[in-house]
Amino acid sequence: MTEGRTTAVVAEFAEQDAMVDALRAARDFGWRRMDAHAPFPVPDAARLLGVRGASVAWIAIGAGLFGGVLAYATQWWLSVQVYPINVGGRPLHALPAFLPATTIVAILWAAAGALVGMLALNRLPRLSHPVFAAPGFGRASEDRFFLCLFTGDPGLDAAEARHLLRPHKPLRISEVAE
Structure with missing residues (x-):
């Protein structure tokens, strides 16, 4: 647990399908402020996040x-x-x-x-972001998949995010602060 106000809950997954399933569940639950990080493009995740191409x-x-x-x-x-x-x-x-x-x-x-x-x-260059402080986040460019659910929407807080992510069996769930 980090000090300060929690701005996001980050779940680490070993496989892309687990991350996509958790992303789909979060979107269906009503989460709109979320992001996914992967070592290679994941078209299903981009579609669920509403990323427009070209x-x-x-x-x-x-x-x-x-x-x-x-x-x-x-x-x-x-x-x-x-x-x-x-x-x-x-x-x-x-x-x-x-x-x-x-x-x-x-x-x-x-x-x-x-x-x-x-x-x-891509909002680059972004030299600092709270998600970068998540434990093990450096592996997002190697072999891990991360789903980040940002808090702040009404009724969507860190406890709800943890409860939503646990059934998808992430390797780790961590909270990051400002």
């Missing part, structure tokens, strides 16, 4: 399109409006000459958008 892809597409339009518009503005110099008899608005740089810039913007979008959607 958000980063749309962010990358949007950033790439914005970067491509920005690069093309900059080249057009500079070549046609600001410095209209006829080089080698080509037209001032030369689409083939603008495409390589536009493509490169669009790809760079898409990559940067994907990185920033992924970090923002």
Whole structure:
């Protein structure tokens, strides 16, 4: 038991199916503030937690399109409006000459958008979180599965969480404080 106000109850499982079953039971019981940690993606857990997929892809597409339009518009503005110099008899608005740089810039913007979008959607970097203090939590990246039920919702406290998790036979149930 930790000192201070309990913010979450963390259950450690050896198998993903046990964690998914406990997650399903918690959701059916009315728990909404919860999280799961596993050493590899668990699609059933993500679905139960309501995680939407492909958000980063749309962010990358949007950033790439914005970067491509920005690069093309900059080249057009500079070549046609600001410095209209006829080089080698080509037209001032030369689409083939603008495409390589536009493509490169669009790809760079898409990559940067994907990185920033992924970090923002995952709320990273998160250097400290109360769940990190749970005993054995370091094994979440190796071979253990953790289900975290956050307290604070009306009628959902640490005692209810322990009572809900015990039938699923976790290896350990611990409480973490602020």
